[in-house]
Amino acid sequence: MGKILTNVRLSDDFYLIEAEEKNDVKAGQFYLLRGWNEYPVLSRPISVFDADGEKVSFLYKTVGKGTEIISNLLPGEELILQGPYGNGFPADIKGRVAMVGGGVGIAPFYYTAKKYKESGMCDQIDLYLGFSGQAVLEKEYRSTADNVTIDIGGFITDSINPLDYDVILACGPEIMMRVLYEKCMKLNAKAPLYVSMENRMACGMGMCKVCTCKTKSGNKTACKDGPVFLGSEVFA
């Protein structure tokens, strides 16, 4: 449970909600969010946009009933928070890093870029953000990265040259991540590609097996073993 501090509409269907929450969060983790008691039955898994040990914020898109209810919550009301869950992106990333986000898949890369910058181990952090409509939070993203490339209405995967990087992170529609994986393979890129999977979830803690990813090393739960996997584990 966290008291909502702000809940702002950023574009037609993108919102940013901030609530009180003291847990430590790793880059790429998510929470199950709930702004109601009973229905819908399931809470919504939403990536952390930013966190500081006192509060946490989430960039989310209204896609169904649950996110619609969350979008109507007002400051001062309570947000039910369960988490942080998931493995997150690797913490020990070095060298030149690219982060490729599609749609609301850009959400984890603000905090991730911030964390990587703090670590001091990355020589360069470039963001590639793809939107189908209006871009959001451009100023915030530009403040965390060395370079930000924005694509609206096209394919963000066309903008990146995987050979320029030591590590690539991706989050967004599965087809976008798969296309990026295939591009990396085709170019024989040495950079490992980490992808954050968005499988439908229920429990969020690894016990119900509804979000199973079939990987090269067997079945893994997207919520607990993931959501971050090597592209070569899930797409090969």
Added chain:
Amino acid sequence: MSRLKTEFAGAAFKNPVVLASGTCGFGRELAECFDIEKLGGLSSKGMMIHPHGGNDGIRIWETPSGIMNSVGLENPGIESFIEKDLDWINEKNVVNIVNLGGHAKEDYYRGVERLNDVHLDLLELNISCPNVKEGGMNFGVKTEAARELVREVRKICRHKLVVKLSPNAEDIVSLARMCEEEGADGVSLTNTFLAMAIDIKKKAPLFNNGYAGLSGPAIKPIALRMVHQVCKAVKIPVMGLGGITSWQDAIEFIMAGAQVVQIGTGTFMKPDISLDIIAGMEKYLKDNHIESLDEIRGIV
């Protein structure tokens, strides 16, 4: 909490609230959220003699007051369960119910034989999973087809045996009676209801298997009716489940005749919902000067 003390087939429950199979893993994850020793019991994820990867495609879909799942009994197999999880559960002060599934009769027999060698409190035989082809629910639909399986399992099984019934059975009352006749120590009902969703863009079933299992409050009134009918028809104890998400729901199942209740989908709404249900039941009994659940069990 003495008012909530319950016995089921010789197993002593400190309260009648059990986590339902498939919604709580082996309890490890929930143990990080709350004290699982406050629960009456835990029915672990359905095990099979061989590891099983489960179904492809979408596995979960919401309905207005429920969920449909098509997990397909993904499980690591009995050997892995015995090696990694069984001791952990046995060390907890909860009734340890081990749920066993299978693809074919031979799978069940081998599973039961293997489990004969280990300690557990109750064996819950799942003849009712709608998501496993060539087995599971096929055994649970027709009473006479299920009879051979239950009879053979009863012969082999050295543990107390609870048979988990499908609401998709042609006649769930005759199925329960058959279990009693064949020597089962109890029955649990209901598993999920066979259901469907269609992807109207693709003009195809949403689930790769075509159909999936509906659970949650959407099924509660039907599950309650079935539990009521079965409780009137058999003398062996009944575990009631199907959409229980509040203490009032749980009391209804007890009044319908259930000895204990299981909580499944509710755990996804609130991980420690079972503790709320236990506390609510306790308060209800106290407020109404009811000393034991026996005073209201089957009263309707």
